[in-house]
Amino acid sequence: MRNAPNMSTASGRTRRLAALVRKETYQIIRDPSSILIAFVLPLILLFLFGYGVSLDATRTRIGVVVETMTPLTQDLASSFAASRYFEVRQGRDRREFEEALVVGDVRGIVVIPDSFAADFAAQNHPQVQVIVDGTDPNTANFVQGYAQGVVTTWLRQRASETPKETAGITVEQRFWFNPELTSRYFLVPGSIAIVMTLIGTLLTALVVAREWERGTMEAMMATPVTAFELLAGKILPYFILAMTSMTLCVIVAVFIFGVPFRGSILALYAISAAFLLPALGQGLLISAATKNQFLASQLALLSAFLPAFLLSGFLFEIGSMPIVIQWISAVVPARYLIPSLQTVFLAGDVWPLFLTNISVLLLAGAIFLGLAARSTAKRLG
Amino acid sequence: MWERIIALVIKELLAILRDPRGRMVIIVPPILQLVVFSYAATLEVKNADIVILNRDSGKWGHELIQRIDGAPTFRNLIRTSDERVLHDLIERQEVIAALQIGPTFSRDIEARRSGDVQIILDGRRSNAAQIVSSYLSQIVATLADDLATPGQRAASVTIAPRYWFNPNLTFVWFTVPSLVAIIALLIGLVVTALSVARERELGTFDQLMVSPLRTHEILIGKLTPPMMIGLVHITLYVLAAIFLFGIPLRGSLILLYGSAIFYLASVVGIGLFISSLSMTQQQAILGAFVFIVPAVLLSGFATPIENMPDWLQPVTFVNPLRYFLIVVKGVFLKDIPVSEVVHNTIPLALIALCTLSAAAWLFRSRLE
Numbered sequence: 001m002r003n004a005p006n007m008s009t010a011s012g013r014t015r016r017l018a019a020l021v022r023k024e025t026y027q028i029i030r031d032p033s034s035i036l037i038a039f040v041l042p043l044i045l046l047f048l049f050g051y052g053v054s055l056d057a058t059r060t061r062i063g064v065v066v067e068t069m070t071p072l073t074q075d076l077a078s079s080f081a082a083s084r085y086f087e088v089r090q091g092r093d094r095r096e097f098e099e100a101l102v103v104g105d106v107r108g109i110v111v112i113p114d115s116f117a118a119d120f121a122a123q124n125h126p127q128v129q130v131i132v133d134g135t136d137p138n139t140a141n142f143v144q145g146y147a148q149g150v151v152t153t154w155l156r157q158r159a160s161e162t163p164k165e166t167a168g169i170t171v172e173q174r175f176w177f178n179p180e181l182t183s184r185y186f187l188v189p190g191s192i193a194i195v196m197t198l199i200g201t202l203l204t205a206l207v208v209a210r211e212w213e214r215g216t217m218e219a220m221m222a223t224p225v226t227a228f229e230l231l232a233g234k235i236l237p238y239f240i241l242a243m244t245s246m247t248l249c250v251i252v253a254v255f256i257f258g259v260p261f262r263g264s265i266l267a268l269y270a271i272s273a274a275f276l277l278p279a280l281g282q283g284l285l286i287s288a289a290t291k292n293q294f295l296a297s298q299l300a301l302l303s304a305f306l307p308a309f310l311l312s313g314f315l316f317e318i319g320s321m322p323i324v325i326q327w328i329s330a331v332v333p334a335r336y337l338i339p340s341l342q343t344v345f346l347a348g349d350v351w352p353l354f355l356t357n358i359s360v361l362l363l364a365g366a367i368f369l370g371l372a373a374r375s376t377a378k379r380l381g
Numbered sequence: 382m383w384e385r386i387i388a389l390v391i392k393e394l395l396a397i398l399r400d401p402r403g404r405m406v407i408i409v410p411p412i413l414q415l416v417v418f419s420y421a422a423t424l425e426v427k428n429a430d431i432v433i434l435n436r437d438s439g440k441w442g443h444e445l446i447q448r449i450d451g452a453p454t455f456r457n458l459i460r461t462s463d464e465r466v467l468h469d470l471i472e473r474q475e476v477i478a479a480l481q482i483g484p485t486f487s488r489d490i491e492a493r494r495s496g497d498v499q500i501i502l503d504g505r506r507s508n509a510a511q512i513v514s515s516y517l518s519q520i521v522a523t524l525a526d527d528l529a530t531p532g533q534r535a536a537s538v539t540i541a542p543r544y545w546f547n548p549n550l551t552f553v554w555f556t557v558p559s560l561v562a563i564i565a566l567l568i569g570l571v572v573t574a575l576s577v578a579r580e581r582e583l584g585t586f587d588q589l590m591v592s593p594l595r596t597h598e599i600l601i602g603k604l605t606p607p608m609m610i611g612l613v614h615i616t617l618y619v620l621a622a623i624f625l626f627g628i629p630l631r632g633s634l635i636l637l638y639g640s641a642i643f644y645l646a647s648v649v650g651i652g653l654f655i656s657s658l659s660m661t662q663q664q665a666i667l668g669a670f671v672f673i674v675p676a677v678l679l680s681g682f683a684t685p686i687e688n689m690p691d692w693l694q695p696v697t698f699v700n701p702l703r704y705f706l707i708v709v710k711g712v713f714l715k716d717i718p719v720s721e722v723v724h725n726t727i728p729l730a731l732i733a734l735c736t737l738s739a740a741a742w743l744f745r746s747r748l749e
Contacts, residue, residue: 033664041671048678051690061687101545103721104707107685120538127539134547135714137555138424139685144542145515151538169525170495171518176471178504186505198670206663293662294397294575295406301567302410305670310421315683317509319456320427322420329421339474342505353473 016225020233027207028237037203038245042195046249049187050257060143061087062108063097070117076128079154080110085146094131101133108132108143177346185260188253189341190314192246193334194305196272199242200279201286201304202297208234208287209296217376227377231369235280242279246272253345263344267354271340274361278333279304281368288375308334336360385594389602393576397606407572411564411614415557415621422556426512428456431478432470435460439487441496445524449480454516471503478502478513490528546714557626558709559682561618565611565641566648566676566702570669573607573652577744578665590744600741604649611645612638622713632712636722640708643729647701650736657743676700681707704728 028034064080066073081088089106091097100106111129119126130147132140178185211217220230250268253259282304290296310316311325312334318326329335336357343350398404431449435442450458459476461467470476483489483497490496500517502510547554580586589599619637622628651672659665679689680702686694697703704725711717 031661031663033659033661033667036664036671037667041674044671044675045678048675048693051693059687060685102711102715102717104711125539127541130540130542132542132544134544134550135555135710136685137547137550137552138683140544140547140550141424141512144540148540151540155538169490169521169528170497171521172497172499173502173514173518174499175502175504175507175510175514178507181504181507181511183507186507194674202670203663203667206666210661210663290402292400292402293666294579295400295402297571297575297666298406298410301571302414306414306418310418313506316422316424317426317429317506319429320423320425320509325417325421328417339505343472343474346505347472350472352469 012224013229017229017233017236020225020229021236024233024237028241034203034241038195038199038241039248041198042192042245042249043252045191045195046188046252046257049184049191050253059087060085060108060139060146061089061106062110062143063094063100063106064088064090065094065097065109065111066090066092067112067114068117072117072120073112076112076116076151076154079150079157080147083146083150085142086150101131104133106133107136107139108147110147184257185346186342188249188257188259189345190312190338192249192253193275193312193314193337193341194308195249196242196246196275196337197279197304197308197334199238199245200276201283202300203241204234204238204280204283205286205290205296205300206293207238208284209290209293212287212291213293227373231284231373231376234284235369238280238283239273239276242276243269243272259345261345262348264349267344267349267351268341271337271344271354271358271361274358274365275333275337277365278361278368281365281372282333284372285368285375288372307332311335312338314338331364333361333364382595382598386598386601386605389594389599390605393602393606394609396576396579397572397610407568407610411568412617412621414564415560415618416625418560419553419556419626422560423552424508424512425552426454426477426509426516429454429478429509429513430457430459430476431455431480431513431517432459432461432467432476434462434464434467434479434481436484437482437486439491441487441490441524441528442482445482445486445498445521448520448524449517452516452520454513467501471501474503474505476503477506477509478517480517553626554628554714555710557618557622557628558713559706561615561622562644562702562705562709563677563680563682564618565614565645567673568614569607569611569645569648570652570655570673571666572610573603573649574656574659574665574669575662576603576607577653577656578659578662581659582661596741596744599744600653600737603653604646604737607649607652608642608645611648612641615641615645628713630713631716633716634712636719637709637712640705640712640722640726640729643726643733644701644705644708646733647729647736650733650740651701653740654736654743657740676702679703698728699732701729701732 064077066077077090080086081090089097094109094111097106097109101109109131111131113127113129116126116128128147128151130144132143134140175181208217250261254261283300286296286299286303290299307329308314311318311329311332314334318329318335321329340354340357343353397407433446435446446458449455459470467479471479479501481499481501483499486496486498498521500514502514504510544550577586580589594602619634623630652669655668655672656665659668679697679700681697686697686703689697707725708722711721
């Protein structure tokens with residue numbers, strides 16, 4: 001040890017790397033905030049998606065207005081009341097509910113008009129009016145769709161009481177991979193991607209920016225450690241932390257929340273590992289470019305966290321976005337992770353899909369890490 | 382007292398805005414976010430690709446495909462005669478749905494029997510799949526209706542929808558006002574969370590504590606700059622919403638700003654509370670995230686609060702975003718009455734009061 005160590009030997013390199021990894025690991029374990037982001041936040045997210053937040057509208061409050069009471073209109077109104085999608089308040093005049101709609105106490109008003117019974121008997125295009133609160137278009141669509149469903153079922157029940165020969169087209173519908181359309185089955189894989197983005201990009205960007213801020217990064221560069229070792233020493237511990245957090249999420253998702261897992265563990269780890277390269281690369285690049293925790297956090301928020309939520313296909317369909325935004329989404333790593341995770345959970349191993357996404361992620365990883373290495377090494381020269 | 386507070390406010394503003402990159406980060410990204418995410422956050426389905434396997438050789442199968450082809454929702458109709466190709470395309474997510482037309486479809490229809498159509502949808506994207514399914518069913522139902530003779534036509538009832546406040550269900554009318562509240566939360570919380578933590582990390586917080594400044598003066602000094610930044614943001618967003626996105630402003634801006642002040646105070650209060658708990662900037666930022674992510678999920682933005690389980694709904698009572706979303710959307714689109722604004726602003730004032738007192742108490746307890 002005392003005699004000048006040969007810096008280029010493989011053992012010297014391994015030793016230095018191991019020391020760096022150990023230092024970084026202590027830093028992670030000793031700081032409660034990394035535990036918070038890697039283990040507590042994921043559990044909160046899974047818990048919320050598992051029990052609470054779902055996109056399936058159930059028990060939506062509506063008002064049903066029957067302008068003229070007849071057995072027929074009363075029957076239709078009670079069909080609404082019986083629907084499991086609605087919580088119905090009944091009235092005789094739409095004005096009773098107009099204020100409730102403005103303040104959001106009801107999401108819609110179903111009006112069975114005066115003329116309904118007469119029009120129905122005469123087959124003269126009977127109409128049911130559905131007034132919905134357009135400020136939340138998604139709920140508005142649900143209310144309208146479910147109202148349609150209630151009326152259709154009601155018609156069918158009446159038709160079976162008075163049988164009649166009907167022709168037409170039978171539609172058989174099947175939802176593959178998720179027949180009950182349980183939204184947490186696709187929200188949980190998506191939230192795993194969010195967690196990995198937070199660890200890979202935000203946490204890494206913060207930690208390394210802090211070292212730049214305090215000058216310890218420059219101090220490291222004065223040592224025999226090479227830029228490559230320095231970066232590898234940062235990447236490895238956070239890579240392992242993110243993989244551990246992901247594993248915890250998958251265990252909780254499968255064993256506690258009953259999300260099916262139909263693919264293989266190999267595929268799961270291959271995709272996640274491939275995703276972490278660009279995520280970590282982005283984090284390192286942000287920190288090297290800003291060298292300031294405040295700026296790094298803002299940039300990570302803007303370029304990683306929000307895109308992972310909004311431009312990744314997690315909640316919103318990429319195909320429906322304007323074309324310019326679709327181009328932007330092409331450089332969001334989470335966009336390639338989320339379909340693969342959803343597939344490995346719900347559909348099984350679809351290697352053609354995985355391999356395409358993995359190659360894109362590896363390419364993006366090479367670019368980000370290359371840029372990060374360059375902007376780190378520049379400080380040396 | 383006021384001179385001291387003003388001096389502290391100026392110092393705080395300088396700490397954020399002195400660095401040109403800091404100024405950039407405060408101003409440019411939030412505007413970009415508003416524009417990009419407003420257009421991205423749509424739950425509509427457009428440009429969907431579907432695959433069609435037509436086993437029918439008659440004219441009605443062809444007619445059905447023509448009608449689907451003409452619908453604006455769908456971009457590419459991939460035709461195949463191989464069931465395995467169909468399965469592959471769905472598995473690889475290259476299409477969202479597959480339509481199979483049975484071999485006797487046209488014959489059945491001409492014989493006045495019921496023709497068979499099967500629709501397979503990708504349940505991994507169940508939200509979009511449901512929307513596509515309703516579009517397809519509608520096209521099929523229209524065809525069936527056109528085919529039926531008057532005697533066969535079943536009794537039908539038309540649903541006449543009317544969308545109040547947003548007659549064409551334009552999605553950006555929903556996303557832009559919501560994002561005003563969400564982005565103000567993000568920026569406000571991160572800026573505030575960092576302020577005390579940064580001083581603590583640099584060691585200047587102790588100096589601040591031994592200065593002649595009283596605790597409440599420090600609190601006001603720390604509270605004012607993020608609120609000013611937040612108000613500037615909200616103003617920029619409101620201008621963008623009106624002039625860039627053409628969203629109608631039906632209510633009163635005075636109500637919006639009146640409520641916004643309490644909203645920002647509650648956001649900053651939470652930020653200061655997180656900040657005073659943290660020892661480092663890293664802890665403060667990550668702590669802020671652990672608050673932000675559930676706060677957005679439990680705000681009623683993406684999913685209505687009444688759809689959450691009963692035991693979870695009370696948790697949303699302490700979420701400032703929940704109340705301010707109602708106010709922003711209400712003032713923009715609905716012209717909600719003053720009483721409703723007040724009703725949603727009181728909880729914001731309470732949240733601000735509690736978090737700020739807690740932060741002040743934590744400041745003081747550091748002194749002893």
